Amino acid sequence: MLEYKLLKKSKKSNARRGEITTSHGKIQTPIFMPVGTAATVKTMLPRELEEIGSQIILSNTYHLYLRPGHELIKKAGGLHKFMNWEKPILTDSGGFQVFSLNNLNKISDEGVEFSSHIDGSKHFFSPEKSMEVQMALGSDIAMAFDECAPYGADYNYTISALERTSKWALKSKNYHNHEYQSLFGIVQGGMFKELRKRSAEEIIALDFPGYAIGGLSVGEPSEMMLELQEYTAPLLPDNKPRYVMGVGTPNYLIEGVRAGIDMFDCVLPTRLGRNGGVLSHNGYFSIRKAQYTDDFTPLDNECDCYTCKNFSRSYIRHLIKANEISGFRLITEHNLYFLLTLMKKIRNSIDNDDFEDFATRFLNKYYSESI
Amino acid sequence: MLEYKLLKKSKKSNARRGEITTSHGKIQTPIFMPVGTAATVKTMLPRELEEIGSQIILSNTYHLYLRPGHELIKKAGGLHKFMNWEKPILTDSGGFQVFSLNNLNKISDEGVEFSSHIDGSKHFFSPEKSMEVQMALGSDIAMAFDECAPYGADYNYTISALERTSKWALKSKNYHNHEYQSLFGIVQGGMFKELRKRSAEEIIALDFPGYAIGGLSVGEPSEMMLELQEYTAPLLPDNKPRYVMGVGTPNYLIEGVRAGIDMFDCVLPTRLGRNGGVLSHNGYFSIRKAQYTDDFTPLDNECDCYTCKNFSRSYIRHLIKANEISGFRLITEHNLYFLLTLMKKIRNSIDNDDFEDFATRFLNKYYSESI
Numbered sequence: 001m002l003e004y005k006l007l008k009k010s011k012k013s014n015a016r017r018g019e020i021t022t023s024h025g026k027i028q029t030p031i032f033m034p035v036g037t038a039a040t041v042k043t044m045l046p047r048e049l050e051e052i053g054s055q056i057i058l059s060n061t062y063h064l065y066l067r068p069g070h071e072l073i074k075k076a077g078g079l080h081k082f083m084n085w086e087k088p089i090l091t092d093s094g095g096f097q098v099f100s101l102n103n104l105n106k107i108s109d110e111g112v113e114f115s116s117h118i119d120g121s122k123h124f125f126s127p128e129k130s131m132e133v134q135m136a137l138g139s140d141i142a143m144a145f146d147e148c149a150p151y152g153a154d155y156n157y158t159i160s161a162l163e164r165t166s167k168w169a170l171k172s173k174n175y176h177n178h179e180y181q182s183l184f185g186i187v188q189g190g191m192f193k194e195l196r197k198r199s200a201e202e203i204i205a206l207d208f209p210g211y212a213i214g215g216l217s218v219g220e221p222s223e224m225m226l227e228l229q230e231y232t233a234p235l236l237p238d239n240k241p242r243y244v245m246g247v248g249t250p251n252y253l254i255e256g257v258r259a260g261i262d263m264f265d266c267v268l269p270t271r272l273g274r275n276g277g278v279l280s281h282n283g284y285f286s287i288r289k290a291q292y293t294d295d296f297t298p299l300d301n302e303c304d305c306y307t308c309k310n311f312s313r314s315y316i317r318h319l320i321k322a323n324e325i326s327g328f329r330l331i332t333e334h335n336l337y338f339l340l341t342l343m344k345k346i347r348n349s350i351d352n353d354d355f356e357d358f359a360t361r362f363l364n365k366y367y368s369e370s371i
Numbered sequence: 372m373l374e375y376k377l378l379k380k381s382k383k384s385n386a387r388r389g390e391i392t393t394s395h396g397k398i399q400t401p402i403f404m405p406v407g408t409a410a411t412v413k414t415m416l417p418r419e420l421e422e423i424g425s426q427i428i429l430s431n432t433y434h435l436y437l438r439p440g441h442e443l444i445k446k447a448g449g450l451h452k453f454m455n456w457e458k459p460i461l462t463d464s465g466g467f468q469v470f471s472l473n474n475l476n477k478i479s480d481e482g483v484e485f486s487s488h489i490d491g492s493k494h495f496f497s498p499e500k501s502m503e504v505q506m507a508l509g510s511d512i513a514m515a516f517d518e519c520a521p522y523g524a525d526y527n528y529t530i531s532a533l534e535r536t537s538k539w540a541l542k543s544k545n546y547h548n549h550e551y552q553s554l555f556g557i558v559q560g561g562m563f564k565e566l567r568k569r570s571a572e573e574i575i576a577l578d579f580p581g582y583a584i585g586g587l588s589v590g591e592p593s594e595m596m597l598e599l600q601e602y603t604a605p606l607l608p609d610n611k612p613r614y615v616m617g618v619g620t621p622n623y624l625i626e627g628v629r630a631g632i633d634m635f636d637c638v639l640p641t642r643l644g645r646n647g648g649v650l651s652h653n654g655y656f657s658i659r660k661a662q663y664t665d666d667f668t669p670l671d672n673e674c675d676c677y678t679c680k681n682f683s684r685s686y687i688r689h690l691i692k693a694n695e696i697s698g699f700r701l702i703t704e705h706n707l708y709f710l711l712t713l714m715k716k717i718r719n720s721i722d723n724d725d726f727e728d729f730a731t732r733f734l735n736k737y738y739s740e741s742i
Contacts, residue, residue, distance in 0.1 A: 040697040068689040326411040
């Protein structure tokens with residue numbers, strides 16, 4: 001089951017407020033989804049995810065299929081129970097990882113043969129297999145199996161990936177059969193507007209309860225990404241949730257909302273966190289820099305997270321330099337809180353007809369103040 | 372400032388209940404102290420340490436001196452403020468690390484020249500330097516600088532280390548000058564009872580507010596460790612806290628309490644946690660074993676910690692196999708909770724004149740049930 005309610009549209013842009021109802025509760029959109037690749041959002045435990053306001057998390061079908069295996073998770077009572085997360089979960093299709101984490105072996109209209117990045121063992125993913133795995137995981141939102149053409153793919157290759165994505169979307173839909181799980185379609189089309197349009201038309205024709213834009217933020221220049229996002233989003237139906245996959249920088253989120261996107265996910269805040277990279281109202285910075293050695297102010301003066309209320313840049317820099325897990329934790333929690341709170345402020349600004357002003361103020365500060 | 376109040380003595384053994392008052396609050400003894408080597412108990416944050424009932428933590432002078440440096444921590448307002456821990460802290464003297472983490476360069480009655488394990492730079496530690504660093508850190512309890520003879524040291528070497536430890540204890544005491552920090556003496560003497568006795572007499576003569584037994588659990592057989600602990604503890608004054616350094620297995624803790632020890636510390640629960648090693652009422656086990664793959668019971672059925680109330684062996688095994696920080700966190704928190712709760716039960720059993728029965732029941736179960 002999945003319901004989307006369009007609560008409000010911005011007057012000056014395509015930004016919109018919505019509410020998605022899933023089997024595990026409601027989600028206020030636009031929303032950022034923390035990524036829990038291996039049935040855990042790296043360094044975080046569920047109590048903290050709830051505390052910082054996570055409404056839904058994403059988990060990776062490819063990784064869970066390989067380890068610990070979807071059958072084990074099914075035996076555990078599904079992914080929610082296995083990882084003790086009671087709110088909604090979205091699983092991706094595994095397509096992106098199969099194509100990006102492997103030296104491709106064989107691809108056909110039936111599916112993809114690939115080698116495990118863990119032990120090199122051979123596996124075969126197909127639309128049917130992806131559905132089987134996602135149904136075993138029991139996520140609230142599953143994604144149709146797709147082919148994500150790499151950045152730089154030419155027109156002809158992009159067409160073939162698009163056509164295969166459409167065929168696989170139909171196969172996914174026909175095979176999918178789960179009482180509580182909804183299946184979203186994915187629009188591909190690479191860097192070509194006319195192919196984005198064609199893919200959108202073909203996928204929308206299959207009538208999914210929600211749609212994702214895949215294949216963006218795969219290495220293309222920022223302007224190209226933003227232009228394609230802005231072009232593609234309005235092609236998707238107004239009465240269904242729209243999701244851009246793999247996007248999480250503050251400016252992409254704001255531009256995505258402006259284009260009419262409701263859902264985002266990205267490993268950025270968690271991956272940065274483990275490397276000392278900090279997202280803040282004053283822009284991005286690395287806590288490893290010597291200038292923070294004796295800086296006893298918080299990571300972000302405007303932030304109310306546990307990290308910023310209790311610890312200094314100096315202390316966190318020390319932990320990161322000493323390779324202490326506590327340091328990874330403190331920055332990860334801050335980064336996630338920062339993005340989740342940004343989305344909350346965005347939602348409030350749409351509610352208050354103030355989104356454009358909010359976006360301008362936020363981005364001006366984010367880009368202009370150097371720290 | 373430091374006060375020790377002896378609350379109750381067991382009738383059947385030397386076990387005792389006490390209360391230590393420090394500048395950062397009271398500690399109920401006997402107590403286990405989690406180790407926060409680099410100004411953080413590995414994987415844990417202060418809110419969780421409080422939640423699981425940590426009354427006092429230990430931090431390492433040697434490590435903090437090298438990184439981030441005691442002057443920086445002093446500038447931050449002291450170690451409590453730097454790491455945001457408001458309860459008592461004990462710092463060791465750095466002696467054990469200087470001797471065990473380095474290929475010794477030069478040792479004299481003045482002190483020890485050593486190379487940093489981080490960057491190889493040369494440093495010199497002396498009783499005066501150890502006091503200077505510990506006073507800058509501002510811990511509640513500091514330790515006199517000592518020489519810990521390695522296991523296997525012969526009688527003559529052990530005597531020279533004992534004599535140096537006594538000289539350094541006096542130098543430490545003479546140099547130490549801190550309004551809120553108390554200085555404990557350390558008894559050495561290696562594996563020789565008569566040298567333990569001599570060291571105890573020399574150190575007690577200096578009249579410290581508390582005494583530690585150092586140089587145990589350094590590689591000697593279990594029986595030898597227990598015998599020396601049992602022999603040495605009663606040599607220490609009844610009206611001061613007694614501390615055995617570097618001890619943390621459940622049986623050592625129980626035998627230590629039985630011998631009249633009040634304080635213990637060890638990296639065991641945190642180090643095990645990062646390797647998948649679990650302490651439980653049914654003994655020690657490694658969660659990596661294949662038998663736990665689809666075991667959906669908690670780590671320890673008798674445990675009330677966050678980990679055991681919310682996650683299965685199967686899930687935690689998956690996290691550890693996938694090298695996920697969340698897995699290290701879950702086991703570390705459980706292991707610490709297990710030892711802290713064991714100490715709490717020990718305190719209750721002394722209060723209720725039931726310590727011997729409790730110890731027998733606990734150890735029988737710990738050793739007899741295999742899981």
